[in-house]
Amino acid sequence: MPRKLTYFNINGLAEPIRYILHYTKQDFEDVRLEFGNWPDLKLKESLPFGQLPLYEEDGRVLCQSLAIAKYVARGTDLIPSDPWKQAQVESAVYSVLDYWKNVTPVIQEKDPAKQKELIEKIYSETIPYYFSRFSKLLKENGGYFSGKLSWGEFILLGIVEAGNLFFGTDLEKKYPAVEAIVEEIRNLPGVKDYIVARGPYNFEEIKARLNKQ
Ligand SMILES: N[C@@H](CCC(=O)N[C@@H](CS)C(=O)NCC(=O)O)C(=O)O
Known part of the structure; x- marks a missing residue:
């Protein structure tokens, strides 16, 4: 195919x-x-x-x-069989994308002074807000969004890395639960x-x- x-x-x-x-x-x-x-x-x-x-x-x-x-x-095995778990994964994924919607206007901002101001706000407010909640969700669910590895954590990794590329840092480092899942996926076969x-x-x-x- x-x-x-x-x-x-x-x-x-x-x-x-x-x-x-x-x-x-x-x-x-x-x-x-x-x-x-x-x-x-x-x-x-x-x-x-x-x-x-x-x-x-x-x-x-x-x-x-x-x-x-x-x-x-x-x-x-990346799609949970239980409908509630599927919904939990989707709920987390939409929240990850909600975070990303705050970042894209900053990437697209052409005025360097304005962009600097927006980046400061992302660092002081948006990242702590969302990443602390991603961490909480992961910790409450055995390190995953729904108890085991799903496509949702791949989305989280992708968005974390997209941010890392733009900000020139490793955002996950301050959030051990996020760092653990990011590292787990990066080390998967394939x-x-x-x-x-x-x-x-x-x-x-x-x-x-x-x-x-
Ligand atoms: N909601 C869409 C958003 C797609 C999107 O924003 N794509 C951007 C790149 S990340 C794009 O194609 N930009 C070029 C353009 O709009 O001309 C998705 O998740 O696929």
Whole structure:
């Protein structure tokens, strides 16, 4: 079954999907666009909502990173069988994305002084607010969002790493429960090899592009 995931050559919203595909040993074409070539208007117009990631399988297309992540996790042990646990995972995932919605306007801010001010607020308010709650959820549920590893913790890892790339730090270090799950997933078979093969991301290119706009 040919699978294709298209995104930018950065971690962002696609990395948890890449991690799940590698962990669950599903072959896929990992298409990475360079920021310098975006917007590719022809491609953008062909996308269901003009944005990436896009997942393709057997001629069908799917957008929205969470829907894609959950779809590629189906039929694996990453989806809890109990409906309540499934809902617990989704509740956590939506909260992780709520956190990220606070960060994206800061990444996109072009005025350096304003961006500095916004980063300070993210550090003093947003990160402590959300990360303390992610920690609490993980601690209350045996280190996971619903008692065992699910696609939800992959989303958390992806969003933590996307923030780390932008802020130039390791946000999880101050939150041991978050750090533990992040490290657990990074060391999973499939994921570990992928990270080694992939190497680190470089945020300079995206910064240069955002500054040019
Ligand atoms: N809710 C969407 C958001 C997708 C999104 O924001 N994609 C961004 C990259 S992270 C994008 O395609 N930006 C380019 C553009 O909008 O032209 C998802 O989760 O997939």
